[in-house]
Amino acid sequence: MAVMSSAVTNPHQFLQAQNRWHWIEVAFWLATLLPFVLTPSYLSLASQIAITALFALSLDLILGYAGIVSLGHAAFFGFGAYTAGLISKWGWGEPLSGLLIAAFSAAVLGYLMSFIIARFRHLTLIMMTLGLGLLLFEVANKASWLTGGADGLQGVHMWPLLGMFRFDLYGYTAYTYALIVLFLLFLLSRRLTNSPFGLALRGIRENLTRMRAIGATSRSHIRTVYTISAAIAGVAGGLLTQTTETVSLGVVDFQRSADVLVILVLGGAGRLYGGLIGAIIFMVARDQFSGINPQYWYFPIGVLLIAVVMFLPNGILGGLARLVASWRSRSQ
Amino acid sequence: MKRILAGLGAIAMFAMPSAYAQQSVKVGVVMSYSGQFADTGTQIGNGIKLYMKEHGDTVAGKKIELIPRDNGGIAPDVAKRLSQEVIVRDGADILAGFDLTPNALAAADVSAQAKKFMVNMNAATSVITTKSPYMVRTSFTVWQLNESLGTWAYKSGLRKVYTLVSDFGPGHDGEAAFQKGFKDAGGEIVGSARYPVANQDFAPFLQRAKDANPDGIYIWVPGGTQPAAIGKAIAERGIDPTKTKILGQGELTFEDSLKGMGDAGLGIITAFHYDYNHQSAKNKAFVTAYNAEFKRNPDMFSVGGYDGMHAIYEALKKTNGNADGEALINAVKGMKWESPRGPMSIDPETRDVVQTVYIRRVEKVGGALVNVEFDKVENVKDPWKARMPK
Numbered sequence: 001m002a003v004m005s006s007a008v009t010n011p012h013q014f015l016q017a018q019n020r021w022h023w024i025e026v027a028f029w030l031a032t033l034l035p036f037v038l039t040p041s042y043l044s045l046a047s048q049i050a051i052t053a054l055f056a057l058s059l060d061l062i063l064g065y066a067g068i069v070s071l072g073h074a075a076f077f078g079f080g081a082y083t084a085g086l087i088s089k090w091g092w093g094e095p096l097s098g099l100l101i102a103a104f105s106a107a108v109l110g111y112l113m114s115f116i117i118a119r120f121r122h123l124t125l126i127m128m129t130l131g132l133g134l135l136l137f138e139v140a141n142k143a144s145w146l147t148g149g150a151d152g153l154q155g156v157h158m159w160p161l162l163g164m165f166r167f168d169l170y171g172y173t174a175y176t177y178a179l180i181v182l183f184l185l186f187l188l189s190r191r192l193t194n195s196p197f198g199l200a201l202r203g204i205r206e207n208l209t210r211m212r213a214i215g216a217t218s219r220s221h222i223r224t225v226y227t228i229s230a231a232i233a234g235v236a237g238g239l240l241t242q243t244t245e246t247v248s249l250g251v252v253d254f255q256r257s258a259d260v261l262v263i264l265v266l267g268g269a270g271r272l273y274g275g276l277i278g279a280i281i282f283m284v285a286r287d288q289f290s291g292i293n294p295q296y297w298y299f300p301i302g303v304l305l306i307a308v309v310m311f312l313p314n315g316i317l318g319g320l321a322r323l324v325a326s327w328r329s330r331s332q
Numbered sequence: 333m334k335r336i337l338a339g340l341g342a343i344a345m346f347a348m349p350s351a352y353a354q355q356s357v358k359v360g361v362v363m364s365y366s367g368q369f370a371d372t373g374t375q376i377g378n379g380i381k382l383y384m385k386e387h388g389d390t391v392a393g394k395k396i397e398l399i400p401r402d403n404g405g406i407a408p409d410v411a412k413r414l415s416q417e418v419i420v421r422d423g424a425d426i427l428a429g430f431d432l433t434p435n436a437l438a439a440a441d442v443s444a445q446a447k448k449f450m451v452n453m454n455a456a457t458s459v460i461t462t463k464s465p466y467m468v469r470t471s472f473t474v475w476q477l478n479e480s481l482g483t484w485a486y487k488s489g490l491r492k493v494y495t496l497v498s499d500f501g502p503g504h505d506g507e508a509a510f511q512k513g514f515k516d517a518g519g520e521i522v523g524s525a526r527y528p529v530a531n532q533d534f535a536p537f538l539q540r541a542k543d544a545n546p547d548g549i550y551i552w553v554p555g556g557t558q559p560a561a562i563g564k565a566i567a568e569r570g571i572d573p574t575k576t577k578i579l580g581q582g583e584l585t586f587e588d589s590l591k592g593m594g595d596a597g598l599g600i601i602t603a604f605h606y607d608y609n610h611q612s613a614k615n616k617a618f619v620t621a622y623n624a625e626f627k628r629n630p631d632m633f634s635v636g637g638y639d640g641m642h643a644i645y646e647a648l649k650k651t652n653g654n655a656d657g658e659a660l661i662n663a664v665k666g667m668k669w670e671s672p673r674g675p676m677s678i679d680p681e682t683r684d685v686v687q688t689v690y691i692r693r694v695e696k697v698g699g700a701l702v703n704v705e706f707d708k709v710e711n712v713k714d715p716w717k718a719r720m721p722k
Contacts, residue, residue, distance in 0.1 A: 041421035044417060045413065048409070142499075149500060149501045150406070150502065151501045169416055169419070169445055171416065244413065247408075248434040248438075250405070250406050250410075290404075294366070295365045295374070295402070297402065298366055
């Protein structure tokens with residue numbers, strides 16, 4: 001990693017330095033409160049950005065840190081979304097417990113899948129995850145008695161959050177809820193990646209064979225992080241269901257897996273804030289461009305992506321880090 | 333980063349709602365302008381545009397302002413958010429558009445919650461209009477067309493029919509509706525199959541249908557490239573549409589479908605509510621104006637948008653420009669008018685469309701394949717809702 005500069009002498013110091021809160025991070029999280037004041041009519045968009053950011057964060061854990069390429073991560077997102085939807089449909093509309101169950105069920109699916117995932121790398125992995133995603137899409141489509149099929153799941157109705165806050169038309173509750181969940185899971189991910197476990201994951205990403213050679217376990221690490229990632233993706237899916245009270249095949253389709261990958265690449269994989277920044281830029285750009293021209297808004301998005309990939313191969317955050325590094329070296 | 337934020341801020345400025353909104357009625361149009369279903373959105377949009385061009389953009393002293401929003405395909409979460417946003421952010425009074433069932437269902441919640449008039453211009457699943465008391469539909473329902481076709485098929489002399497449908501929601505609806513109409517009339521379903529949504533090879537399915545030795549084969553297809561593949565398989569399997577009748581919903585013989593099918597399509601019988609070849613003075617004028625404006629023929633989507641705008645204009649005239657959801661929906665209940673598709677009205681009880689279902693046969697007229705209407709069932713209500721316990 002580029003930011004792992006020569007000043008670091010041993011892993012403990014490195015981790016300690018990483019765990020400290022930088023003022024930019026604090027400013028970033030304070031800025032997430034701005035929509036309440038500045039753009040209160042954009043809160044439902046803000047809530048969906050937070051959910052997408054959470055989903056991107058879950059992909060970052062496996063792709064950015066452990067190097068597990070996935071083209072089917074929507075499988076877990078969708079699994080969580082449908083679980084949360086079904087619980088509500090069957091008469092239990094309490095959001096928090098519903099979210100926990102969604103996380104748990106996605107984690108179980110992720111754990112089962114991880115036994116296959118841990119055996120493969122690279123291209124094979126892309127095919128495997130793609131296959132898993134398509135498979136789950138077909139299952140959701142076929143089992144229309146359960147999922148509502150192409151018409152979407154009907155009858156999802158959430159109770160007020162904590163028995164007090166109704167999910168309102170303006171999205172106050174939705175954004176507050178999504179933001180708090182995002183922040184908590186971000187803290188968890190931050191702790192996780194800045195731990196010896198996180199370092200081991202980076203080792204796996206960089207060179208799996210050498211990790212084995214130094215006697216480090218790799219498969220159990222991969223299984224663990226994959227399960228955690230699946231659970232977080234499930235939470236993101238559950239949040240989308242609960243804040244919109246709808247579930248459709250769109251939550252498991254390939255487009256969602258592809259979008260989240262694009263978001264992560266855009267923001268910068270291998271950095272926890274990459275997915276967050278990517279989600280904000282992608283969703284805001286999409287919202288604004290499609291508002292200006294509902295037919296051809298994909299064009300400016302495409303140009304944006306090409307520009308980022310050409311000029312900032314490590315994403316926006318990667319580019320920023322390079323800028324800061326060059327600025328520092330010049331001022332020294 | 334700063335520059336990016338500044339850029340985004342500049343873009344955001346353009347999206348700010350305008351403040352001089354007092355004398356206008358804003359219509360949020362939520363549908364798919366991009367992605368797989370982009371053409372549906374384009375055609376609905378064309379219908380809307382043509383109506384506004386013909387009737388002016390001012391009604392009952394209020395200027396009609398459209399706020400188009402792209403749904404980008406099957407995405408009810410997006411449809412719901414966009415509907416919320418056009419109401420809370422842009423101050424929309426009316427929701428319109430809605431090309432796909434899941435999206436319409438999700439937006440219906442918003443309409444019900446915000447008490448806003450909603451015009452469903454396309455999505456065709458029966459249940460949709462029950463989800464909001466402020467919703468009206470100006471397209472059709474799958475049950476309306478296919479149950480009528482089933483009943484008609486028995487009356488026309490068919491006794492044994494095989495059904496073949498696309499294996500997803502609307503296909504299942506078509507299958508159930510046709511079978512119900514046909515069986516209730518006294519017919520027999522000698523077999524049925526569902527083909528995978530993305531299927532391109534229909535030969536094995538049609539062979540199986542042929543082996544069941546039916547008088548007719550009912551096929552439900554969602555349009556796209558499949559009708560051409562079906563036409564090819566019909567010819568290949570040696571099925572003669574003049575002897576073994578091929579029946580279906582109008583998508584099977586869309587203008588584009590027929591081009592792909594060629595002469596294999598001759599004799600196919602479909603039930604539909606609109607075709608550009610419908611013979612009436614009103615439709616002739618509509619098609620001519622449409623051709624001049626958009627250089628193509630109108631289709632069922634166009635007419636859904638066109639009639640949807642008609643419902644909005646006429647309702648506003650009745651309420652004298654009052655865009656309140658309650659007032660508008662009451663104004664539109666029982667409304668009757670002459671559409672390019674023929675006479676249509678809004679059922680005062682269900683707020684759903686009541687219209688003529690035309691039975692058409694593919695024939696060659698002046699060297700081109702067209703759907704020629706040769707029979708019709710008038711004043712068809714949505715049968716699914718008629719059976720629902722009140």
